[in-house]
Amino acid sequence: MIPQDSIVALATPSGAGAIAVIRISGEDAITIGNSVFRSIKNKDLTTQKTHTLHLGHIVDNAKTLDEVLVSIFKGPNSYTGENTIEISCHGSTYIQQQIIQLLLRKGCRMADPGEFTLRAFLNGKLDLSQAEAVADLISSDNEASHQIAMQQMRGGFSNEIAKLREELLNFASLIELELDFAEEDVEFADRTQFHELLNRIEFVLKRLIDSFAVGNVIKNGIPVAIVGEPNVGKSTLLNALLNEERAIVSEIAGTTRDTIEDELVIGGIGFRFIDTAGIRETEDVVESIGIRKTFEKIEQAQVVVFLFDSSEFKVSGLKLKVELEKIKNQFPLKPLVIIGNKADKLEENEIVNLKAEIPEILLISAKEKLGVEDLKNQLLTFVNTGALRNNETIVTNTRHYDSLLKALDEIQKVKFGLETNLSSDLMALDIKEALYHFGMITGQVTNDELLGNIFANFCIGK
Template sequence: MIPHDSIVALATPSGAGAIAVIRISGENAITIGNTVFRSIKNKQLTTQKTHTLHLGHIIDDTKTLDEVLVSIFKGPNSYTGENTIEISCHGSTYIQQQIIQLLLRKGCRMANPGEFTLRAFLNGKLDLSQAEAVADLISSDNEASHQIAMQQMRGGFSNEIAKLREELLNFASLIELELDFAEEDVEFADRTQFHELLNRIEFVLKRLIDSFAVGNVIKNGIPVAIVGEPNVGKSTLLNALLNEERAIVSEIAGTTRDTIEDELVIGGIGFRFIDTAGIRETEDVVESIGIRKTFEKIEHSQVVVFLFDSSEFKISGLKLKVELEKIKNQFPLKPLVIIGNKADKLTKIEIQNLKTEIPEVLLLSAKEKTNVEDLKNELLSFVNTGALRNNETIITNTRHYDSLLKALDEIQKVKYGLETNLSSDLMALDIKEALYQFGMITGQVTNDELLGNIFANFCIGK
């Protein structure tokens, strides 16, 4: 059931600022706004055109609360599809609260989290996947996640799913028609065309499912563990990557007793760097705990950067190779970037010998910040950005991923049934289930519990 009461919320972040925007939406939103607004030109909001701005004051009886700008959006030509007004007031928290409390007394109620977007969905302004993209857009903190959210909010993913669903629905109708004329023994659905459609749907579903691995990484950032022996420059490298003094640096081995995390955007992709305690044998209880945490962080990271002091390679080269093999054997599926730090201290012959011993080594100087960009490019190479560059649909939502997996399973059942001449009534059941999963993604099939779970994660005011 679509609600018709008027809701109000602060649409800008809470706290003091230059301006704040208070949003009202509902059947009586403009009427309620008109009762508290006094135009400097004596205009009535109820008689004004949609998408217009009006200067005036918010009045509580005889008390003037603030000078404001009021924007009018008449339904259905508004974000929610309902009558909506936005009051741009000065950003004092006192003013914000006074205006909101006044509107509550005039008949509004406080909006629930995401209720404006929920109403946009219920009024057909957005489908469910587009509504979820709104939340992703608000939380995007790098270029790649922003690009994906924008594409989904504009309907890129929805259109792809809707097209597949429509074609499958057409064939489902023909299959159902055959069931109505079962005694006639006729076929309305061309089996060859149906098989081609199923192959095409299967291909698209697999591509979308495969894209989730990339999408999840882009949305949540790529965790990178920086490991190595104490005092090889892990904290210095982290500071060089972040271009700030984030980690404590000293000549004392074991200075980093715990993991330090920070984020950096490289080529539009978010990376979460974890500077860990040095790996070595120690009797220090606190340092031992840090080393144990190091291996836990490696377990949860997607990329491992192993750092060593290249100027000490002559002395510790054999031990270094043993440590590298230990990490490779313990984490065989994780990309490993081997970094020789303090390369500014090496001679040309020492560089040549080191590259002969460890061909994949990347030499740099964290202190001098030389070749740090090469490391950034190396890290970026682990992310498949081809789909992004080609503006392909990328899945980032776990709910969508789950529905796509279930839809693919049903499509493969239909394919098997078609290839084994399964009866039409049994195939129709699998087709219906596939259509159901498509509908779950876009919101053509939904329930109150699902909507509650989705919109509960939105910020209030959106």
């Protein structure tokens, strides 16, 4: 049921600023706004055209609260699909609270988190995947996550799903029609065309499912663990990457006893770097805990950067290779970047020997910031940005991913049934299940619990 009451909330971040925007939406939004607004030209807001701006004052009886601009958006041509006004007032927290309290006394109620976007969904202005993309857009903190959210909010993902669902629905209707004429043994659904459609749907679903591996890390940032023995320059490398003194650097082995994390955007992609405690045998209880955490962070990381002191390779080369093999064997599926630090101390022949011993090595000097850009470029190669460049649909939402997996499972059941001449009534059940999971993505099938879970994570005012 679509709510009819009017809601109000601060649409801009809380706190003092130059201006603040207070949003009201509902059937009586313009009437309520008009009851507290005095136009400098004596305008009646209820008679004004949609998408217009009006200058005046918010008044509480004889008391003037502020000089404001009021924007009018009449339903259905508004964000929520309802009558909406936005009051742009001065950014004093006192003024904000006074205006909101006045509107509450005039008949509004405080909006729940995400209720404006929920009403936009309920009024058909957005489908559910587009509504979720609004939250992703607000929280995007790098170019890649912003691009994905914008594409999804514009309907790229939902349009693709809706098209597949419509085609499958057409065939489902023909299968159902066959059931109505079961005694006459007729086929309305062309089995060859149906098989081609199922193959196409399966291909698209697998592509979307595979894209989640990229989309999830882009949305949440790609964790990169920097590991190695103590005093090889891990903290110096982190500082060089971030271009600030984020981690304490000391000649004393074991200075970093806990993991230090910070984020950096490289080529529009967010990376979350984790400086870990140096790996070595130690009797220090606190340092031992830090080393144990190091291996936990490697487990969580998408990429592992193994750092060693290249100037000590002659002495510790054998030990280094053992450590590398240990990490490769323990984490065989994780991309491993092998970095020789302090390369500024090496002679030319030492560089040649090192590259012969470890062909994939990247030589840098974290202290002098030499080779740091090469490391950044190499990290980017581990991210499939081709889909971004080609503006392909990328799935970032876990709920969508789960529904796609379930839809694929049902489609494969339908395909198997078609290939084994399964009866139409049993095949129709699997088709209905597939359609259900498609509908769960866009909101054509939904329930109050699902909507509550989704919109509870929105900020109030959106």
